[in-house]
Amino acid sequence: MRIAVIGSIATDHLMSFSGKIKDQLVADSLENVSLSFLVEHLDVRRGGVAGNISLGLGRLGLNPVLVGAVGQDFGEYRSFLEQHGVDTKSVHVSETQHTSRFLCTTDEEENQIASFYAGAMSEMRDVDLKAVADRVGDLDMALIGANDPEAMLRHTDQCRQLGVPFAADISQQLAIMSGDDVRKLVDGATYLFTNEYEATLLLKNTGWSEGEVLDRVGSWVTTLGGDGVRISGKSHATVEIPSVPDVKVAEPTGVGDAFRAGFLWALGVNMTMERAAQVGCVFASIVLETVGPQEYTLDRSEFSNRVAKAYGNDAAAEIESKLRV
Numbered sequence: 564m565r566i567a568v569i570g571s572i573a574t575d576h577l578m579s580f581s582g583k584i585k586d587q588l589v590a591d592s593l594e595n596v597s598l599s600f601l602v603e604h605l606d607v608r609r610g611g612v613a614g615n616i617s618l619g620l621g622r623l624g625l626n627p628v629l630v631g632a633v634g635q636d637f638g639e640y641r642s643f644l645e646q647h648g649v650d651t652k653s654v655h656v657s658e659t660q661h662t663s664r665f666l667c668t669t670d671e672e673e674n675q676i677a678s679f680y681a682g683a684m685s686e687m688r689d690v691d692l693k694a695v696a697d698r699v700g701d702l703d704m705a706l707i708g709a710n711d712p713e714a715m716l717r718h719t720d721q722c723r724q725l726g727v728p729f730a731a732d733i734s735q736q737l738a739i740m741s742g743d744d745v746r747k748l749v750d751g752a753t754y755l756f757t758n759e760y761e762a763t764l765l766l767k768n769t770g771w772s773e774g775e776v777l778d779r780v781g782s783w784v785t786t787l788g789g790d791g792v793r794i795s796g797k798s799h800a801t802v803e804i805p806s807v808p809d810v811k812v813a814e815p816t817g818v819g820d821a822f823r824a825g826f827l828w829a830l831g832v833n834m835t836m837e838r839a840a841q842v843g844c845v846f847a848s849i850v851l852e853t854v855g856p857q858e859y860t861l862d863r864s865e866f867s868n869r870v871a872k873a874y875g876n877d878a879a880a881e882i883e884s885k886l887r888v
Contacts, residue, residue: 564831565628566620567695569718570613570708570732571684572631572640572654573663577816577855578602584670598676600668606814608855609640610665612708612734615817615856619824619846621648622861624887625831628653628699630690630718631710632683634661653695657683673815679735687714692721702727704753706827709734712744719748730754731780732823737761742768753781756823759788782836786822786847792840804840807848807873817856822847832885841878845869861888 580600587598613631620627626648632655633640640662641651660683667677687710696702705727707718715736722729731752733745740748745768749755755776757765762785766773773795777783782796787806794802825846829839845866853859863886871879 564625564703564827565699565701566625566827566831567628567630567653567692567699567702567705567727568613568617568620568708569630569692569705569710569714570616571611571663571665571679571710572614572629572633572637573611573665573679573684574640575606575608575610575816575856576664576666577604577606577608577814578666578668579604579814580668580670582670583672584668584674584676585672602668606854609643609857610817610855611663612732612820613710614640614644615820616706616708616824616827617649618644618647618857619821620828620831622888623824623828623846624648624885625828626650628695628702630654630692630695632657632660632686632690633663634683636662650699653690653698655683655686655690657686660686667816669814669816673812675815681711684711687711688717690714690718692718692727693725696725696727703831704728704730704827706730706732706823707748708732709736712736712740716744716747723751728753730756730823730827732756733765734761734819737764737768740768742770745769746771749776750779752779755780755783756786756819757783758786758819784826784840786819791844792822794836794840799836802837802840804837804844805873807844807869810848811852813852814854815851818847818851820856821850821859829882829885834881834885838878838881841870841874842882845873863888 617627617629628650664680791805822843826843829842867883
């Protein structure tokens with residue numbers, strides 16, 4: 564499967580706060596919030612949803628096409644991705660803007676407050692997906708992840724024009740995009756990815772019921788944190804997969820991206836959606852135990868052992884036979 568991963572490419576600044584964010588909020592003064600946290604740790608990491616997902620696909624054995632916009636400071640990041648099988652030739656390099664920055668503070672209960680500087684990502688709207696498809700040949704799938712809203716709309720429309728199946732992964736942009744724009748991003752998606760909170764927000768913003776969403780997409784993949792994942796669709800039975808047990812939580816940034824990489828990789832090697840969800844959950848558990856969305860290591864036997872422990876030996880044997888890590 565030839566997958567184009569379209570979305571943000573960023574540098575993450577990840578901070579840890581030993582208290583609870585909610586304890587810093589004053590219920591009667593929320594209209595005048597001024598918060599400051601003394602953080603104990605700072606990690607500077609490679610990130611961005613498209614960078615994270617494409618790296619995961621590359622490390623699992625596919626050769627995804629990364630589509631994003633970066634600054635002149637992308638050289639080291641580019642080399643790292645290419646070493647792991649990612650095609651970066653369709654990444655636009657800005658002449659004036661820095662690569663995007665993600666700044667996130669996580670408290671002891673895994674709650675987060677984050678800010679995102681767009682930088683070069685604002686030029687994503689000028690990237691032509693047809694030119695990408697012409698360069699690499701036919702695309703089997705495009706994942707349209709969070710980035711410049713105008714670019715998301717343009718690339719979704721181009722997928723329809725080109726006949727390229729697409730996965731809608733609106734993520735953080737659900738909070739700022741209008742209901743009309745969200746409806747345009749969702750309508751016709753082969754896969755719709757959300758977490759549980761985003762699913763509620765999507766229904767609120769679009770005004771659609773769950774059934775109306777399912778009328779417009781092939782499958783709706785909803786990650787449920789510690790409760791696993793649910794995949795709903797009008798053309799197939801609901802698939803529910805529990806999460807991997809006994810995970811030692813280190814840092815949650817990039818966990819959803821890891822799930823998407825594992826899920827799409829499994830589909831790319833012709834596994835069922837049940838197996839794809841299992842791969843996604845195992846990959847997510849590995850990233851959850853790592854500080855930084857790209858700092859994990861992949862080991863074939865360890866991956867297989869996690870699958871066996873969570874989902875049984877049959878699942879482990881099938882998945883291990885396809886692994887190229």
